Amino acid sequence: MPIPPGQCQWSLPLSRFRPSECAEVQMNRMNGSSQNREVGSHSTDTVINGWTGVQENGDLVQRRWRPDADAGAGLAALDGVLDRLGEGIILWDSASRIVLTNQRIREFLPEVKDLLRPGTTLRNLLTQTLARGGLEIPADQTEERFLRLLVRLHGRSDGREFILRSKDGRIASVKTHRSGPGGRVTVLSEITRRVQTEEHVRRTQKMEALGKLTGGLAHDFNNYLSVIYGYLELLKLEPDLTDDAHEFIEAALEGASRGAALTRSLLSFARRQPLAPRPTDAGDAVQETLALIRRTLGEDVEIRLHLETDLPRINVDPEQLASSLVNLANNARDAMPHGGLLNISVREVVLDRNQALLHPRANPGRFVLIQVTDSGCGMTPEHRARVLEPFFTTKGPGHGTGLGLSMVYGFVTQSGGHLTLHSRPGEGTSVRLYLPLAVDEAETPDEFCESGDARGGSETVLLVEDNDEVLRSVALQLRSLGYTVVQASRADEALDILEQEEAHIDLLFTDIVMPGTMDGVAMSRLAVERFPRLRVLFTSGFAGDLLGRAPEGVRIRTLLNKPYRIHELARAVRGALTS
Ligand SMILES: Nc1ncnc2c1ncn2[C@@H]1O[C@H](COP(=O)(O)OP(=O)(O)OP(=O)(O)O)[C@@H](O)[C@H]1O
Numbered sequence: 001m002p003i004p005p006g007q008c009q010w011s012l013p014l015s016r017f018r019p020s021e022c023a024e025v026q027m028n029r030m031n032g033s034s035q036n037r038e039v040g041s042h043s044t045d046t047v048i049n050g051w052t053g054v055q056e057n058g059d060l061v062q063r064r065w066r067p068d069a070d071a072g073a074g075l076a077a078l079d080g081v082l083d084r085l086g087e088g089i090i091l092w093d094s095a096s097r098i099v100l101t102n103q104r105i106r107e108f109l110p111e112v113k114d115l116l117r118p119g120t121t122l123r124n125l126l127t128q129t130l131a132r133g134g135l136e137i138p139a140d141q142t143e144e145r146f147l148r149l150l151v152r153l154h155g156r157s158d159g160r161e162f163i164l165r166s167k168d169g170r171i172a173s174v175k176t177h178r179s180g181p182g183g184r185v186t187v188l189s190e191i192t193r194r195v196q197t198e199e200h201v202r203r204t205q206k207m208e209a210l211g212k213l214t215g216g217l218a219h220d221f222n223n224y225l226s227v228i229y230g231y232l233e234l235l236k237l238e239p240d241l242t243d244d245a246h247e248f249i250e251a252a253l254e255g256a257s258r259g260a261a262l263t264r265s266l267l268s269f270a271r272r273q274p275l276a277p278r279p280t281d282a283g284d285a286v287q288e289t290l291a292l293i294r295r296t297l298g299e300d301v302e303i304r305l306h307l308e309t310d311l312p313r314i315n316v317d318p319e320q321l322a323s324s325l326v327n328l329a330n331n332a333r334d335a336m337p338h339g340g341l342l343n344i345s346v347r348e349v350v351l352d353r354n355q356a357l358l359h360p361r362a363n364p365g366r367f368v369l370i371q372v373t374d375s376g377c378g379m380t381p382e383h384r385a386r387v388l389e390p391f392f393t394t395k396g397p398g399h400g401t402g403l404g405l406s407m408v409y410g411f412v413t414q415s416g417g418h419l420t421l422h423s424r425p426g427e428g429t430s431v432r433l434y435l436p437l438a439v440d441e442a443e444t445p446d447e448f449c450e451s452g453d454a455r456g457g458s459e460t461v462l463l464v465e466d467n468d469e470v471l472r473s474v475a476l477q478l479r480s481l482g483y484t485v486v487q488a489s490r491a492d493e494a495l496d497i498l499e500q501e502e503a504h505i506d507l508l509f510t511d512i513v514m515p516g517t518m519d520g521v522a523m524s525r526l527a528v529e530r531f532p533r534l535r536v537l538f539t540s541g542f543a544g545d546l547l548g549r550a551p552e553g554v555r556i557r558t559l560l561n562k563p564y565r566i567h568e569l570a571r572a573v574r575g576a577l578t579s
């Protein structure tokens with residue numbers, strides 16, 4: 001074919017290029033403009049058909065561009081298609097040089113955008129990506145070993161999935177396959193969301209298991225404490241005690257109280273702390289604890305408060321909310337030893353389905369969000385992953401029990417809300433509590449017996465408790481208060497006693513959790529159906545989900561948490577009898 005004047009032709013067939021050969025050529029367009037491009041055996045036919053050149057002594061010395069409308073359009077179309085893919089694509093030739101990349105891969109690796117072009121070698125790309133901090137080097141690898149591993153995987157090109165993490169926390173699944181004669185294609189899919197969800201689920205399952213363990217422990221422990229409390233209180237009533245003996249008893253009671261506080265935290269984490277949720281104004285709750293928080297934080301920390309007005313009320317136990325806020329403030333203080341800023345904001349938020357999916361415990365809907373943000377030291381990702389576990393602390397012996405955040409987490413989830421944590425080393429920490437709205441004020445459930453009349457009385461109490469030691473010590477305490485006590489250690493036994501004409505029971509005082517098929521709640525329901533005038537007082541060291549099912553028609557206005565002191569027992573019994 002005659003060559004038109006001013007144009008040239010390849011005299012070296014492309015098939016004779018060595019596979020790795022990749023030449024940059026200047027293309028002169030007919031309109032006079034020019035452009036540098038790569039050409040080599042990797043070039044597709046469409047591209048090559050658009051090229052002409054001459055060979056002299058085996059080298060390319062002159063390159064001319066013969067415009068070829070089809071070729072240009074074809075390439076542009078391919079680029080367009082690749083750029084629309086959700087996956088990142090790199091096409092390699094047999095010498096592991098880049099032939100083609102798409103937009104998505106340039107977005108995932110912005111640090112080496114300039115190298116994601118034809119001709120760059122795999123090794124150069126990887127070395128530069130690591131040097132410029134584009135990828136996170138796994139904790140068990142050195143940079144050199146990681147590089148070798150990536151090169152080896154590329155060489156195998158067996159389509160196996162490999163996970164890469166960018167420095168800013170994005171995660172990608174990468175697979176390399178063989179393609180064409182000696183070439184390879186690498187496909188990168190971002191899976192950050194999927195991995196995050198899996199990690200959430202894994203963490204939740206771990207917390208669930210830990211919760212079962214600590215909940216069971218705390219339950220048993222509460223029974224022991226009840227016995228210790230009970231006998232110490234009875235001992236105190238003995239006549240002729242010396243002053244020293246009184247002092248020793250008080251010290252022992254004080255120790256038991258500290259044990260009780262510890263089990264309360266454990267139960268909170270295990271979401272087994274009997275809660276007394278009621279419609280609560282989150283703004284008021286925050287403002288009421290502010291004085292305490294200020295004292296905790298000292299003068300070096302500035303506190304900023306943002307309260308949205310007209311907030312709907314939330315359904316939480318206000319006491320537990322207050323101790324959660326104090327726990328968060330304590331953590332903020334420890335994170336800012338030289339002062340800083342604490343931001344507390346309260347506002348209403350709506351979680352849609354997608355947002356809720358990101359949090360395994362969250363339901364979509366309206367929440368009041370209490371956000372506590374400090375400007376402190378922040379946490380490493382490793383710590384961040386573990387801080388909700390009970391007993392995880394970085395504060396050293398004597399400085400932290402590691403139960404603070406566990407308690408907050410347990411309280412929030414048990415209340416039907418959820419908690420998120422955002423923290424980076426050096427950038428502070430933000431804890432968000434999403435708390436559910438109060439549905440209906442009329443639903444106000446059980447009340448604590450905190451104040452009221454601590455007198456004894458002469459009524460008859462049917463005491464139902466499956467733990468023999470607890471049963472004995474509580475019976476003795478009730479008798480010391482003047483009551484007549486009838487004892488039962490099972491639900492059916494208690495119902496039999498109620499049926500006896502001569503029993504004249506005024507108050508059924510029962511543990512909620514009991515062995516067998518009938519728990520305290522079910523039993524009380526039967527009892528009240530049969531004897532509508534009967535009063536009921538519940539006690540529990542481990543409420544589980546039972547309280548959520550407060551029986552209809554049963555006058556359960558009272559719940560006494562184990563372990564309790566004798567004056568609390570007296571108040572609760574009197575309160576239930578006179579309700
Ligand atoms: N605001 C925060 N900033 C930085 N690190 C925090 C923050 N809050 C918690 N942490 C980290 O989480 C760990 C666990 O916190 P948590 O409140 O559960 O226990 P603790 O504060 O160590 O002990 P305790 O609260 O029982 O006194 C802390 O030891 C700390 O490393």
Ligand SMILES: [Mg+2]
Nearest residue numbers: 330331404405
């Ligand atoms: Mg703490």
